Amino acid sequence: MPELPEVETIVRGLRGLIKNTIIIDVIVREPRIIAFPELDLFEEMLKDREIIDVQRRGKYILIELESNKTMVIHLRMTGRLLVKEKETDYDKHSHVIFQLDNNYDLRFHNVRKFGRIYLIDSDNYEEAGGLVNLGPDPLEKNFTSDYFRESIKKRKTNIKSLLLNQSFIAGLGNIYVDESLFLAGILPSRKADSLSDSEIEKLYYSIKKVLKKAIKAGGTSFSDYRNAQNKKGYFQNELNVYQRDGKECYNCGGKIEKSKVAGRGTHYCPVCQK
């Protein structure tokens, strides 16, 4: 499940591997992956275009191309973006192949085919699905504790739903919401407007801390996630609650529990989180 730390790890890896290369050809083996524009236009417009840089917005990967074009990629649950030597056999889940002007391909690999690729004008985010509606990125300067506190207080939904909402805050998914709420000592089912100022402050710093630690560990490879070099991350070894239901809480020794909040599997310590 590539969330912010996984996408950031991929982007950093890609930057070193594909920046300043030229896309000489594109092979689309699974047309449904290309969301915009229509297929032949997509292929035609990519050909012979140079990759200028690679950026991230929330969970979206932005591959910036020359002449004001940007390729926007969302990996959803099981997506990978791999840089492989040209002669490597195509995996059956490699659905789109970008051939570069060196010895390598960029390959979009996606077991469940949920991921999508858009080719947009760089200044027109509306062409790429939810990209235009993203809230602040928790590691950027515009994500301030003042904004976070004041906007949380206006909301009546449970705090887990709010943190999963990409237009409220961009980049968190199920793993890092559960981990951040554990670190802040807040139950996922709490109503947002019931949180005290000090709880919100703690949550604000917990989110940033968890994300930074996870990036340092190269992300969480619970099942599918791999970086651009097809290597696993290590943050699964540092998780406190996610997928640890039935096990002992590292903090209090009690049992980690699992329930459903916001329609998602939700992991928490009923003793440490209030």
Add this chain to the structure above:
DNA sequence: GGCTTTGTTTTATA
């Protein structure tokens, strides 16, 4: 072969 998984979109309702 039904169930589970999650990120996002869609739909319904207030």
Add this chain to the structure above:
DNA sequence: GTATAAAACAAAGC
């Protein structure tokens, strides 16, 4: 229009 919750959807692995 906005906030919210629930349902739908994507597809494969077990």
